[in-house]
Amino acid sequence: MSRRARAISPDSFTGDLFSIPRAAALIEGSMDYRRPVSALVSQMLADATASGIDRYEVASRASRLTGKDVSKAMLDGYTAESREEFNVPLWVAPVLETVCSSTLLTQWNAGVRGGRFLVGAETLDAEIGRVSREMDSAAAQLKQLRDLRRRVP
CATH class of the missing domain: 1.10.260 (434 Repressor (Amino-terminal Domain))
Structure with missing residues (x-):
């Protein structure tokens, strides 16, 4: 197993933290x-x-x-x-x-x-995760812009 795969594999504490909840199917009588x-x-x-x-x-x-x-x-x-x-x-x-x-x-x-209903520390953890993802995305975008800038005279 690669280092990356181990880093993102679920453990017994994380559960389905990253699964995407879906609304119940709109089936008549269900x-x-x-x-x-x-x-x-x-x-x-x-x-x-x-x-x-x-x-x-x-x-x-x-x-x-x-x-x-x-x-x-x-x-x-x-x-x-x-x-x-x-x-x-x-x-x-x-x-x-x-x-x-x-x-x-x-x-x-x-x-x-x-x-998903989050209470207390779970709410803070979710917000930390969201902000971290935004920071990672911004860092990747900044890297692309810097690479592009180096190529522009």
């Missing part, structure tokens, strides 16, 4: 996201329970934050894949993420739309 949303809300609530916050507490905190009633029964409904007409409303999603200390729904939504 964008019924009720089940994956229910599964994600269920996972968020399970993670919150594992960290010591049960559904009653999640409901209580969400109610206080929104000023609207969010009950444990509503949370149960949001996580039940069988209740197809009872999915988490968009206005509740960020509140549940906040209460559960999660970004699962936001990450999923960004992925479905062809993007």
Whole structure:
């Protein structure tokens, strides 16, 4: 393997950092996201329970934050894949993420739309990468211009 190939080969820490996200295909009937949303809300609530916050507490905190009633029964409904007409409303999603200390729904939504959600240090790393690529491109362009200038009398 060449030095260059080793330098750009992925490692266990980088993951798919350089893969290009793509929006979901526009195929009729393929964008019924009720089940994956229910599964994600269920996972968020399970993670919150594992960290010591049960559904009653999640409901209580969400109610206080929104000023609207969010009950444990509503949370149960949001996580039940069988209740197809009872999915988490968009206005509740960020509140549940906040209460559960999660970004699962936001990450999923960004992925479905062809993007990637970066938080904290990841955001800075992405910006450092972008600026570095711009600098490399500018350096290559400057080199070409200097080479061209040497040839012009």
